Amino acid sequence: MTTVLGVDEYRDLLSSALPPAQDADTVTPSLSTLFTPDSHRTALHVDTTVVRGGRGVGKTFWYRSLLDDKLRAVAAEEYRIDKLHHITVATGYGAQIQPTLYPGPGELRSLVEEAVRPYDLWNTVLLVALGQPKLMGLQSWRERVDWVRAHPSERDQTIAQADQQAQSQGTTQLILFDALEHLHWDRAQADRLVAGILQLALEMRLGTKNIRFKVFIRPDMFDGALLNFPDASKLTSNSASLQWSRANLYGLFFHYLGNHDSEEAVCFRAMTSGWIEHTEGRHQLPSALRGDEKVQADAFSLIAGPYMGANFRKGITYTWLPNHLMDGVEQVSPRSFLNALVKAVEETRDSYAGHDFPLHHEGIRRGVQSASQTRVAEVREDMPWVHTAIAPLQGQQVPIDSELVISLWGQADLTQRLQREAERVATATRNSGEIRTGPRYADDYRQLIEELILLGVMRRRKDRRIDLPDVYRIAFSIGRKGGVPMVQL
Template identity: 55%
Template sequence: MTEAALTSGEYRELLSAALRDATYADTRRPTAHSLFMPDAHRTALYVDNVVVPGGRGVGKTFWYHSLLDDELREIAAAEYRINRLRHVRVAPGHGLDLCAERYPDTRVLRGLVETGEDPYDIWYTVLLVSLGQEELRGVTEWAEKVAWVRSHPGEAQRTLEWADREAREENIVHLLLFDALEHLHSDRAQADRLVAGMLHLALRMRFGTGSIRLKVFIRPDMLKSATELFADASKLSSYAAELEWTRTDLYGLLFHTLGNEDGDEETAELARRFRNITGGWAPETDGGRHVAPMLLRNDMKSQEILFEEIAGSAMGRGTRKGRPYTWLPNHLMDGAGRISPRSFLKALSEAAEATRSHHFAHDRALHYEAIGKGVQAASKLRVAEVTEDTPWVERAIVPLAGLRVPIAEPTVIDAWQEANLSAVLAEDNARYARADKPSEVRTGPRRPDDLPRLVTELIALGVMTRRSDERLDLPDVYRIAFGLGRNGGVPRPKP
């Protein structure tokens, strides 16, 4: 008997249930059900690739926790065909989890830096702790551990060489993972020094050992700043793999999420019917995980046909404004062409709720006006994320609220001068330097007094772009929530 197609209401229910927690990826541990593996992320998991750049919400923390988990690492090894992932001993070198036995937290790091400890020595100590350096096992305080390593360079190096030799004999690799680097230090200059020390150590292990590796998940702007601080940093580019999401990756993630929803009996049944209707799903394996067929993961035409069943074929009464399949990701790109999967799923989740509230009788699960509302919600989320990570961005863009883009750079500079932006940013940096709470760790611009350089930094972050006529622009994913206008663009939310 042929499986009945899902109605628009059933698709809407499945979307709402499957995407309900899509914005909480950093606080929820990955599971076999949620483990989606874009082809473009394969090289990021190569053991020898030590730097993994990526913006907020692209999967850095997701992969950090997945590699620390034996079951998820095995799934990744099998699906990506990376056999070496089956022969690693993985340990955390830094992350959001409180783990004083493994690495120092923000306050401890601040104390170490303020007393003059070399960042390289700090991370070298963290590495030796993960390798089981005997003399460090009974030492509680990190200041004492770092002091021991600094005063016993020979013993430290012999431990390193012994661990490398033993790992080679056992055919394994010691892999130390680093994440959440924006929480290292409140002062941007000190954070850059700490990251530079970490990357320097990663490079030394890559060239100096055969079986000891670091893998550093890092924001691109922090990578750029840190690599200017030590020699040979350019060599890191040969061992870097950025976490990027193509359009097909994003829709593949959506369909994977729908097919793996199992929150309750009703939605699990909808997910089962979705898998049967679309066809080609691999049999349930790996803790109940369902793997979508390649056509739904990588084939643009197949994805567009399926998404048209969900959202229709036009972003209006005709196709003049575009098709939902391309329109949605195009309006979620930042200035560098990057799309956060969290923003993408947030937009779809909000679109489902807006359709339920205002277009319940629509013949598709998502109404085109509701998709626009979803983009507004995703913009709000994205601005909240960038404000949390880099509060100075909000300081810089708020004085531009009410203006329309594209906009001449002198107009931007004038608005910043009128708002006394340089003084405001300098005071922020001073306040963060005085803060004692780890939650108040922030990184500011490198030169708050150099307003043209702020433009350059905003462009590097993807918050701004520069057009061929030299005017400045903001992509919709930032423009909408920051309150700037654009002729013919997605409108700002009404108060």
């Protein structure tokens, strides 16, 4: 086989190696897809309690990887975190319905309606994870919560014994929490449930040596939780964020190309020497291709050409792609990044098959448009109110004065729209069990702007005007002079 990939071979590799546009809940991590960006090392520390990250940045990926013995061992080795070799992992909450480990959607709503204190609920989940035998024979979570409340001394003894046992075995008991946006459709109730988890997490951190929580959570949910218990500020100092630098994003991209099971991937590794084969055929990136932007840019220019057109004035492909996928807090979702590249391959094959490079710059532009649509669809799925709030701004140009935003919202009677949306979501939740949270400030437009800024949907410029990053602006049909064209729907 040739040691240099031709254009068509490169396109075949891109098409087969890059993951399809799927939600994290439908994807199971594997050795070949496990990528360990340096910026995520702190998040994987056993003593890091809170791991913040928006949708598509890897919360569920790491949650599932930590539950898998092989993947956890690889992470421990590559991050040089010895403690990860010596932990016992249990699930405190997640997207998968596992009523033996934590309440399912229906029972959780019932417990909330019965005014069960979140702290008591999560105490019960903790004791189940620690194997309290008297809880195993109880059929419902209501019975289990009542037992825990009625036996506070046995609760404390269970925790102390589990802590001592872990100490004697040289291990740490780690309880994982994920998918907290699905706890409850009502934002106030969701905030209280999250606060209960965090209160207990802090109690375990301060009161035990070997029982730890790791809570994967959206930043807006962490910042909005009702942290009104003693020493709550310590959770902030003991948190990490799942962030992706430009080098991380391209490192992930090259990792997928080099770890695909194909002759093209073998050739790609030969073209970019320095790969190290690790566990069961998993190949580790050369350090330069992983973190040297000059090396990465040169490698990507072989795939997409150096420029987004005839010359550098049109943009450098290496920087242009992530720059136009960045949200309002200057973060790029790796899912959006990879989705844009998948679409770029499809568009190049369909419309520019004779192009000199595997990817055409117009294909990349279409990829960004497609990723924008996908990102907005994800936000609409999680938080329908965001689409409702942005809809009155369609047809406008950004940057835009905040007073004009408020005026447009007033003309559209946004508060009433959001209230109707909340009622519709509540009904849908009762019928389907799907959880969608609403805004905290439906009747306060200035606070609503701040909430959208926190989510990264909006950002405030230095001149105080409001901007929308391209990854949201394009699909919301909001213009910007000289920007990527809006999607024609």
